[in-house]
Amino acid sequence: MVVGRALGILVLLAGILFAAGLCRASPLGDNPTTSIFQPHSTPAESIYHLSIFVLVITAVIFLVVFGLLIYAVVKFRSRATGTDREPAQVYGSTQIELAWTIIPILIVVVLFLATARVIHAIQDAHKPATALEVTAIGHQFWWEFRYPTLGIVTANELHIPVSDPARPTPTFLKLLSADTDHSFWVPQLAGKTDLIPNRVNETWMDPHETGIYLGQCAQYCGTQHAKMLLRVSVDTPEEFDAWVRTQKQPANQGEKEIAGRRVFETTACINCHAVGGTVATGRFGPDLTHLMSRSTIASGAAENTPENLRLWVQKPDAIKPGSLMPAMKLSDDDLDALTRYLETLR
Amino acid sequence: MSSDAIAVQTAGVSADRTWLQTLHEWVTTVDHKRLGVLYVFYALIFLVIGGIEATIIRIQLMRAHNDFVSPQVFNRMFTLHGTTMIFFVIMPFMFGFANYLVPLMIGARDMAFPRLNAFSFWLTALGGTLLYFSIVGGSGLYGAGSAPDVGWWAYAPLTSRAFSPGHSADYWTIAVLVSGFGSIGTAVNLVATVLSMRCPGMKLSRMPLFAWLTLVMSGLVLISISPLSAAQIMLLVDRYLGGHFFDTQAGGSATLWMHFFWIFGHPEVYILVIPAFAFASEIIPVFSRKPIFGYPVMVGATVSIGFVSISVWAHHMFTIGMTSYSNSFFVLTTMIIAVPTGIKIFNWLGTMWGGKLQFKTPMLFCIGFLFQFLIAGLTGIMLGAAPFNWQLSGSYFVVAHFHYMIVGAILFCIFGAIYYWYPKITGRMLNESLGKLHFWLFVIGFHLTFDVMHVPGILGMPRRIYTYEPGRGWDTLNMIITIGAFIQGIAILLFLANLVFSYFGGSKAGNDPWDGWTLEWSVSSPPPVYNFASIPAVASRRPLWDLKHPEDPDTHYD
Numbered sequence: 001m002v003v004g005r006a007l008g009i010l011v012l013l014a015g016i017l018f019a020a021g022l023c024r025a026s027p028l029g030d031n032p033t034t035s036i037f038q039p040h041s042t043p044a045e046s047i048y049h050l051s052i053f054v055l056v057i058t059a060v061i062f063l064v065v066f067g068l069l070i071y072a073v074v075k076f077r078s079r080a081t082g083t084d085r086e087p088a089q090v091y092g093s094t095q096i097e098l099a100w101t102i103i104p105i106l107i108v109v110v111l112f113l114a115t116a117r118v119i120h121a122i123q124d125a126h127k128p129a130t131a132l133e134v135t136a137i138g139h140q141f142w143w144e145f146r147y148p149t150l151g152i153v154t155a156n157e158l159h160i161p162v163s164d165p166a167r168p169t170p171t172f173l174k175l176l177s178a179d180t181d182h183s184f185w186v187p188q189l190a191g192k193t194d195l196i197p198n199r200v201n202e203t204w205m206d207p208h209e210t211g212i213y214l215g216q217c218a219q220y221c222g223t224q225h226a227k228m229l230l231r232v233s234v235d236t237p238e239e240f241d242a243w244v245r246t247q248k249q250p251a252n253q254g255e256k257e258i259a260g261r262r263v264f265e266t267t268a269c270i271n272c273h274a275v276g277g278t279v280a281t282g283r284f285g286p287d288l289t290h291l292m293s294r295s296t297i298a299s300g301a302a303e304n305t306p307e308n309l310r311l312w313v314q315k316p317d318a319i320k321p322g323s324l325m326p327a328m329k330l331s332d333d334d335l336d337a338l339t340r341y342l343e344t345l346r
Numbered sequence: 347m348s349s350d351a352i353a354v355q356t357a358g359v360s361a362d363r364t365w366l367q368t369l370h371e372w373v374t375t376v377d378h379k380r381l382g383v384l385y386v387f388y389a390l391i392f393l394v395i396g397g398i399e400a401t402i403i404r405i406q407l408m409r410a411h412n413d414f415v416s417p418q419v420f421n422r423m424f425t426l427h428g429t430t431m432i433f434f435v436i437m438p439f440m441f442g443f444a445n446y447l448v449p450l451m452i453g454a455r456d457m458a459f460p461r462l463n464a465f466s467f468w469l470t471a472l473g474g475t476l477l478y479f480s481i482v483g484g485s486g487l488y489g490a491g492s493a494p495d496v497g498w499w500a501y502a503p504l505t506s507r508a509f510s511p512g513h514s515a516d517y518w519t520i521a522v523l524v525s526g527f528g529s530i531g532t533a534v535n536l537v538a539t540v541l542s543m544r545c546p547g548m549k550l551s552r553m554p555l556f557a558w559l560t561l562v563m564s565g566l567v568l569i570s571i572s573p574l575s576a577a578q579i580m581l582l583v584d585r586y587l588g589g590h591f592f593d594t595q596a597g598g599s600a601t602l603w604m605h606f607f608w609i610f611g612h613p614e615v616y617i618l619v620i621p622a623f624a625f626a627s628e629i630i631p632v633f634s635r636k637p638i639f640g641y642p643v644m645v646g647a648t649v650s651i652g653f654v655s656i657s658v659w660a661h662h663m664f665t666i667g668m669t670s671y672s673n674s675f676f677v678l679t680t681m682i683i684a685v686p687t688g689i690k691i692f693n694w695l696g697t698m699w700g701g702k703l704q705f706k707t708p709m710l711f712c713i714g715f716l717f718q719f720l721i722a723g724l725t726g727i728m729l730g731a732a733p734f735n736w737q738l739s740g741s742y743f744v745v746a747h748f749h750y751m752i753v754g755a756i757l758f759c760i761f762g763a764i765y766y767w768y769p770k771i772t773g774r775m776l777n778e779s780l781g782k783l784h785f786w787l788f789v790i791g792f793h794l795t796f797d798v799m800h801v802p803g804i805l806g807m808p809r810r811i812y813t814y815e816p817g818r819g820w821d822t823l824n825m826i827i828t829i830g831a832f833i834q835g836i837a838i839l840l841f842l843a844n845l846v847f848s849y850f851g852g853s854k855a856g857n858d859p860w861d862g863w864t865l866e867w868s869v870s871s872p873p874p875v876y877n878f879a880s881i882p883a884v885a886s887r888r889p890l891w892d893l894k895h896p897e898d899p900d901t902h903y904d
Contacts, residue, residue: 033805033806033818033819034805034806034807034818035804035805035806035819036737036738036804036805036806037804044737046733047733047734047736047737050731050733050734051728051731051733051734051737054727054728054731054734055728057727058724058725058727058728061724062720062721062724065691065692065695065720066717066720068695069695069713069716069717069720072695072698072699072703073698073703073713076634076698076699076700076701076702076703077702077703077705078635078702078703078704086635086702086895087634087635087636087700087701087702088636088700089636089637089898089900089903090636090637090639090696090700091637091639091640091641091903092639092640092641092642092643092693092696093639093640093696096696097640097643097689097692097693100688100689100692101685101689104684104685104688104689105685108681108682108684108685111681111727111731112674112677112678112681114731115674115677115681115730115731115732115733115734116674116677116678118731118733119670119673119674119677119732119733120670120674122733123669123670123673124670175667179503179508179509180501180503180504180509181501181503181504181600183665183740185740185806185808187737187806190736191665191733191735191736191737192665192736192737192739192740193665193667193736194665194666194667196600196601196666196667197503197594197595197600198594198597198598198599198600199600199601199666199667201666201667202667214806214818215806216808216811217808218665218739218740218741218808219501219665219740220421220497220501220504220809220810221504222504222509223417223418223421223495224417225421225810225811225812226417226810226811226812226813226814227813229815321416321417321418322416322417322418
């Protein structure tokens with residue numbers, strides 16, 4: 001009995017410590033983590049500190065009550081040698097009951113004040129003039145990112161500059177939805193905020209370290225909710241400026257791959273996809289102007305390689321069953337030409 | 347009808363019935379005990395169905411990029427699993443026990459409105475059937491799904507015609523609507539029964555806590571099922587009559603649905619857990635051999651939980667972008683509810699303190715409940731701290747938290763209640779060794795699954811994803827979770843076997859196998875039709891204690 005209970009709690013504590021400890025240790029880089037206990041941005045850090053505070057208080061409550069329970073179970077178990085007499089019939093005690101009403105009330109007050117402070121600090125944060133503004137739009141099953149001040153449109157991989165605490169350049173995101181509810185969640189940078197149709201939400205982040213941060217949609221949005229992945233690339237100011245310059249350039253006009261471009265522009269591709277400076281102005285799918293500057297396709301479901309691109313156009317269900325991209329039913333020659341054209345969109 | 351006539355009638359029907367007559371009796375019955383048994387039987391069937399769905403979900407998530415089922419099937423599975431377990435397993439269990447026990451405990455011969463009772467049960471039964479009929483009848487359009495796949499909250503606008511063509515979402519809506527009417531009927535009945543059918547001497551302050559908590563639960567049903575039904579009707583208007591309440595493409599509001607759903611959804615948690623408290627409040631005293639500690643405070647705490655639970659709904663919506671003031675308000679109300687809940691835990695501990703604890707199977711399940719309810723409450727505080735919630739909400743941490751509540755607290759209490767009252771209902775004891783095996787296997791499986799499940803949430807794994815990327819540290823954890831789920835499955839099969847074999851071969855229970863104190867133990871097992879040949883009169887909260895201990899009756903302290 002006691003052993004079982006103790007085992008249970010050990011497993012739970014070990015789990016929490018495992019998550020907290022192991023994940024703080026793992027470095028950024030090739031294998032980024034999505035642990036909420038390894039924050040790299042002010043909102044995520046404030047949440048982390050609050051969560052440690054809450055965890056400590058709840059752990060203390062747990063140990064006290066659990067200790068009482070174990071004590072009662074061991075101490076007051078019916079012993080075989082005992083008499084048949086019933087124990088003393090106690091009906092209650094006003095003092096004791098008052099005590100275990102008032103102490104929890106005090107704990108609640110403390111917890112509430114600590115929580116309200118963090119809510120205010122994150123939600124009502126001042127937006128500095130140096131902040132980068134991005135509009136994130138959730139689509140069934142991909143992310144559109146628009147930089148209104150820079151005139152850039154891209155998808156699924158958000159590029160933002162690192163923020164030096166001395167001269168902060170946070171990113172403020174306006175969150176919109178084109179169809180169903182979604183939720184923007186990059187655990188290391190900020191808590192999640194939903195993208196809801198007919199509603200404008202906001203979130204912000206000021207990453208302190210460069211690198212790739214992973215996240216994904218956290219509000220069930222339909223068949224392919226699972227593969228609506230997010231990548232945030234936090235760049236040095238120089239890298240970011242270079243990226244902005246590339247993105248601002250018009251699309252490669254496809255002089256070398258005229259056959260592939262013709263396939264693209266004479267089929268249904270252009271109904272959904274835009275390629276800047278061409279007849280392709282569709283808005284339902286990701287903007288492909290600089291497709292090859294992204295490291296993944298299908299909202300992170302596959303690496304951006306020629307083979308995957310070809311497969312994706314030929315048979316999207318092989319990569320992401322239920323995605324809204326239709327199978328284009330092109331001949332092998334057209335597929336090859338189209339893939340070659342897409343590869344020029346750098 | 348006099349008691350003699352009842353006896354004659356009982357004798358008359360017990361002999362030489364064909365199975366068709368028996369079936370006819372059960373289908374047309376208005377007897378609260380039979381309806382109670384029907385509810386529980388119905389819930390057990392759906393427990394198995396919901397369990398199979400859970401197993402499919404867990405096999406799919408066993409490893410990264412698994413392809414045991416397609417995303418379409420997976421999404422239907424978690425929608426059906428959630429809807430089934432809430433509406434067609436836990437609620438029928440609770441209504442079943444309330445139906446069976448409330449009249450017996452308050453010394454009444456039946457519920458206030460026996461026909462309404464039968465009507466309500468059959469509505470609930472129709473609801474569950476409709477939900478599953480969607481699998482064969484749901485597909486009206488080529489390519490449209492055959493079972494609802496909108497999640498058990500059915501957030502707008504996923505339920506609109508644009509995103510849910512065909513009829514599967516309609517089956518979900520109508521199933522919930524119809525069973526909701528059944529719940530309202532039963533709640534009206536329970537309130538009327540508790541308030542007006544008590545036997546002489548049973549003042550409100552002398553009712554068993556079970557009756558008190560049932561009263562609070564029924565009140566919450568009346569308050570919270572109404573907005574749910576309203577929302578379902580609005581959704582039907584949207585889908586069939588061109589309304590735009592939730593149709594965001596026509597300017598409707600997605601958040602309106604969230605508010606409607608959660609103002610039902612949070613009190614619903616208490617609708618489910620208050621009866622679990624009721625079971626614990628009957629079982630723990632009997633196996634501690636002491637009266638419940640602080641009866642008036644227990645009643646007060648329950649009533650205040652009922653009231654406060656109506657004001658906390660938006661803590662399910664911390665991520666939808668409410669203002670910092672709204673968020674702070676719902677943090678406060680959510681944390682306040684921890685106070686009466688804490689009082690209840692301490693009072694159960696106070697009941698055990700200084701007692702002579704007998705670790706029979708019902709008591710084991712109640713101690714498991716105390717332990718797991720404590721943890722579920724503490725993870726609830728973590729989720730109630732809005733900023734922490736922005737990270738944890740929608741992740742596997744939440745899934746672990748509410749399964750801790752619904753399985754670890756509520757289902758444990760239901761198992762305890764079945765072991766405790768099965769002898770009364772069938773006249774046979776459940777096998778105690780099998781029961782203890784069931785308990786320990788289930789505890790091990792439960793903790794393997796749901797303790798571990800907190801961790802992938804902390805590591806950033808969202809809920810409702812049919813597959814996940816390798817290399818995020820989720821793989822091993824998910825494998826352990828699935829192994830735990832199978833252990834729980836084996837434990838449930840043992841339990842079902844125990845129910846069947848003990849019915850035929852269990853030892854005879856007698857009237858009062860646990861040396862209990864409430865009125866149901868004063869009648870035969872199973873109780874006679876119409877329960878009491880002559881209506882009892884009581885003078886304290888524990889009438890049978892007074893009978894057994896004339897030297898130290900409760901009446902002195904009442």
